[in-house]
Amino acid sequence: MTVTSPKGFRAGGVTAGLKPSGSPDLALVVNDGPDATAAGVFTSNRVKAAPVLWSQQVLRSGIVRAVVLNSGGANACTGSQGFQDTHRTAERVAAALTAASRQPFGAADVAVCSTGLIGERLPMGKLLPGVDAAVRGLARDRGAAAAEAIMTTDTRPKTTVQAGEGYTVGGMAKGAGMLAPALATMLCVLTTDAVADSETLDAALREACRVTFDRIDSDGCMSTNDTVLLLASGASGIEPSPEELTATVTAACHDLAQQLLSDAEGATKDISIEVTGAASETDAVEVGRSIARNNLVKCAFFGNDPNWGRILGAIGTTAAEFDPDALDVAINGVWICRGGAAGDDRGKVDLTGRKVHVRVDLHAGDQEATIWTNDLSLGYVHENSAYSS
Amino acid sequence: MTVTSPKGFRAGGVTAGLKPSGSPDLALVVNDGPDATAAGVFTSNRVKAAPVLWSQQVLRSGIVRAVVLNSGGANACTGSQGFQDTHRTAERVAAALTAASRQPFGAADVAVCSTGLIGERLPMGKLLPGVDAAVRGLARDRGAAAAEAIMTTDTRPKTTVQAGEGYTVGGMAKGAGMLAPALATMLCVLTTDAVADSETLDAALREACRVTFDRIDSDGCMSTNDTVLLLASGASGIEPSPEELTATVTAACHDLAQQLLSDAEGATKDISIEVTGAASETDAVEVGRSIARNNLVKCAFFGNDPNWGRILGAIGTTAAEFDPDALDVAINGVWICRGGAAGDDRGKVDLTGRKVHVRVDLHAGDQEATIWTNDLSLGYVHENSAYSS
Numbered sequence: 205m206t207v208t209s210p211k212g213f214r215a216g217g218v219t220a221g222l223k224p225s226g227s228p229d230l231a232l233v234v235n236d237g238p239d240a241t242a243a244g245v246f247t248s249n250r251v252k253a254a255p256v257l258w259s260q261q262v263l264r265s266g267i268v269r270a271v272v273l274n275s276g277g278a279n280a281c282t283g284s285q286g287f288q289d290t291h292r293t294a295e296r297v298a299a300a301l302t303a304a305s306r307q308p309f310g311a312a313d314v315a316v317c318s319t320g321l322i323g324e325r326l327p328m329g330k331l332l333p334g335v336d337a338a339v340r341g342l343a344r345d346r347g348a349a350a351a352e353a354i355m356t357t358d359t360r361p362k363t364t365v366q367a368g369e370g371y372t373v374g375g376m377a378k379g380a381g382m383l384a385p386a387l388a389t390m391l392c393v394l395t396t397d398a399v400a401d402s403e404t405l406d407a408a409l410r411e412a413c414r415v416t417f418d419r420i421d422s423d424g425c426m427s428t429n430d431t432v433l434l435l436a437s438g439a440s441g442i443e444p445s446p447e448e449l450t451a452t453v454t455a456a457c458h459d460l461a462q463q464l465l466s467d468a469e470g471a472t473k474d475i476s477i478e479v480t481g482a483a484s485e486t487d488a489v490e491v492g493r494s495i496a497r498n499n500l501v502k503c504a505f506f507g508n509d510p511n512w513g514r515i516l517g518a519i520g521t522t523a524a525e526f527d528p529d530a531l532d533v534a535i536n537g538v539w540i541c542r543g544g545a546a547g548d549d550r551g552k553v554d555l556t557g558r559k560v561h562v563r564v565d566l567h568a569g570d571q572e573a574t575i576w577t578n579d580l581s582l583g584y585v586h587e588n589s590a591y592s593s
Numbered sequence: 594m595t596v597t598s599p600k601g602f603r604a605g606g607v608t609a610g611l612k613p614s615g616s617p618d619l620a621l622v623v624n625d626g627p628d629a630t631a632a633g634v635f636t637s638n639r640v641k642a643a644p645v646l647w648s649q650q651v652l653r654s655g656i657v658r659a660v661v662l663n664s665g666g667a668n669a670c671t672g673s674q675g676f677q678d679t680h681r682t683a684e685r686v687a688a689a690l691t692a693a694s695r696q697p698f699g700a701a702d703v704a705v706c707s708t709g710l711i712g713e714r715l716p717m718g719k720l721l722p723g724v725d726a727a728v729r730g731l732a733r734d735r736g737a738a739a740a741e742a743i744m745t746t747d748t749r750p751k752t753t754v755q756a757g758e759g760y761t762v763g764g765m766a767k768g769a770g771m772l773a774p775a776l777a778t779m780l781c782v783l784t785t786d787a788v789a790d791s792e793t794l795d796a797a798l799r800e801a802c803r804v805t806f807d808r809i810d811s812d813g814c815m816s817t818n819d820t821v822l823l824l825a826s827g828a829s830g831i832e833p834s835p836e837e838l839t840a841t842v843t844a845a846c847h848d849l850a851q852q853l854l855s856d857a858e859g860a861t862k863d864i865s866i867e868v869t870g871a872a873s874e875t876d877a878v879e880v881g882r883s884i885a886r887n888n889l890v891k892c893a894f895f896g897n898d899p900n901w902g903r904i905l906g907a908i909g910t911t912a913a914e915f916d917p918d919a920l921d922v923a924i925n926g927v928w929i930c931r932g933g934a935a936g937d938d939r940g941k942v943d944l945t946g947r948k949v950h951v952r953v954d955l956h957a958g959d960q961e962a963t964i965w966t967n968d969l970s971l972g973y974v975h976e977n978s979a980y981s982s
Contacts, residue, residue: 248910249906249909249910250908250909250910250911250917251905251906251908251909251917251920251933252909252917278902280902280905280906281901281902281905281930281933281934281935282934282935283918283932283933283934286934321902322900322902322903322905322906323901323902323905323930323934323935324935426910427906428902428905428906428909499888499969499973499977500977503973503974503977503978504977504978506974506978507977507978509978511711512670512712513667513669513670513710513711513712513817514711516640516669516670516711516712516817517638517640517669517711517816517817519639519640520638520639520640520641520817521637521638521639521815522639528639528640528641529672531640541670541712543672544640544670544672545670545671545672545675545712546670546671546712546713580888580974580978581974582971582974582975584888584892584974585892585895585969585970585971585973585974586971588888588889588892588893588896589892589893589895589896589898589969
């Protein structure tokens with residue numbers, strides 16, 4: 205059910221002591237091969253954490269043999285010292301793996317991910333011994349422990365497994381914020397025992413992210429640490445077509461993205477915004493995002509108010525092709541706005557459940573896209589004002 | 594202290610019965626001349642309310658002799674019937690003024706503003722008799738009554754008066770939301786007894802809005818109804834230079850903008866974000882807005898948390914010119930971030946007061962700008978989830 209579901213991977217998770225709570229805070233995923241091809245997608249934020257800068261360099265070779273992830277500190281905005289800390293972490297992982305396996309590992313084989321408070325250096329005196337413990341604890345069935353060790357404000361670990369034709373894609377993720385716009389870090393490690401070169405993995409991962417993680421309430425403004433990695437061991441001996449691999453990786457990302465949404469900080473609603481009748485997919489995405497990012501719309505859903513006027517107001521802020529007098533909006537199946545004005549009785553809209561479906565028909569073409577978001581709740585404000593992250 | 598402070602204006606405010614509360618909901622401002630030059634700035638939202646579409650037409654002549662404003666209903670997303678309602682309102686104002694003054698008024702002399710719930714038609718059976726009552730109640734000293742009648746979630750009326758050299762600029766405004774990004778309507782009527790043609794008024798008003806209302810937490814995404822009008826009677830006989838008039842109008846707009854901010858729904862902090870060292874004013878504005886619009890930054894200030902990491906994360910989402918390792922950030926005078934990493938002790942930052950000043954030095958040039966915003970509070974979510982607007 206996780207990163208160790210595909211053949212060729214071991215994982216582990218330990219308590220290094222980075223978190224005051226004493227919860228597990230250091231995870232390790234190791235690719236035992238025979239292959240070690242890999243791809244990565246990183247935050248578009250120009251203020252990048254040290255582990256992002258490091259892992260981007262590692263990925264240039266298209267090879268990743270291990271990933272070390274810590275919660276309890278983002279190692280972002282920590283200057284050159286922070287970068288050295290990341291380097292030392294990768295070196296320690298490589299040294300410990302070399303000692304344990306009697307095969308040579310180098311720091312350049314090790315990607316690093318961090319999540320937690322920005323602007324503080326990591327306690328290396330605790331982290332480095334934690335790396336040794338994590339290596340000692342590596343096992344074929346410890347993927348769940350790794351998923352638990354990367355949690356921050358998450359209330360539960362997120363894992364997935366997707367079966368392909370003779371191969372498997374597994375994965376884990378952490379993240380429980382409004383994600384992209386609110387700069388809450390998302391980390392994700394996907395594994396597969398498929399045979400694929402790094403270019404194929406890269407194309408599959410980018411397309412999968414584009415229609416899943418990138419459509420969670422996203423305006424492209426990611427956190428300082430966001431990282432999605434895909435590692436392939438080739439242990440199944442099966443080489444799927446690029447299209448098939450993309451579909452399986454996309455299914456894994458979709459599953460994890462929905463788990464992130466339903467665990468969003470303080471949220472009471474999972475909202476899907478389906479925009480149809482768009483002149484282009486870009487238009488559909490822009491309209492969906494403008495609705496998903498509008499605080500008044502989000503507050504209205506928290507209050508069980510089917511406020512289609514706020515939705516029209518949000519649509520009006522976009523550059524998408526549409527006629528304001530031709531807009532139709534449905535909430536949970538009731539077309540409460542027709543032709544840009546009041547439609548069916550808003551009293552018929554049932555908003556008592558957690559799932560909310562907004563449908564917008566722009567009547568400007570045949571393209572469509574769906575964006576996912578949450579409501580803006582009292583719990584969200586409480587959590588994000590009380591918890592420094 | 595309001596729209597009737599300059600010579601040549603009468604105003605009034607009555608209860609037409611549009612609001613369930615029975616509070617005043619219809620305001621009227623009349624320019625008795627000798628001039629009737631005018632300018633207007635309207636929402637950039639492509640979904641425009643009927644009164645906006647109407648008033649934009651009226652302003653094409655550069656002449657406005659009266660403005661009628663109602664709260665209790667936005668008349669937005671109401672189709673062609675809504676536009677006819679606005680037309681009928683202007684006709685009724687013109688007819689009542691013609692009867693009362695024995696001078697001919699036409700509907701095309703009358704601008705209309707509305708604010709309240711989107712998507713419902715106005716109760717014209719109540720509104721039109723209200724217009725007659727408002728005309729009967731017009732007086733040289735009733736500006737305050739007009740300012741009160743345009744309130745919605747405002748807790749207090751907003752008015753201003755600014756003295757020029759021999760002339761005066763007065764004004765009133767309503768608005769109590771997060772303004773632009775949250776689509777809460779802002780209405781503003783400014784009056785002056787200066788002598789100025791409509792082109793001069795237009796240039797002065799646009800420049801004034803650009804550095805005041807447009808810098809309140811704005812991304813250019815205004816509500817369906819936002820309107821700012823400037824009416825000149827010429828009754829002082831004084832014709833200030835365009836520069837002087839612009840400065841006085843800007844002072845009036847600045848005063849009203851600050852009143853809007855300090856009455857924002859549920860806010861507990863008034864936050865000014867001063868961006869210096871920018872390569873261009875555009876860069877400074879973009880950086881300021883990205884911080885002002887970030888929900889995690891806003892939540893942190895609600896929680897009295899000087900979370901500079903979230904501020905750096907917000908800066909990193911912009912396209913402005915800067916080096917991430919050269920960013921300095923001060924909160925209330927304490928430089929807690931220097932060179933993109935931790936600076937002075939965050940414990941020294943005092944966030945107990947309502948005023949918060951964020952200073953960002955991009956070290957990329959000598960341009961600057963200030964953006965104003967509020968925190969994201971429990972009260973904001975409560976008000977905007979419980980109140981349908």
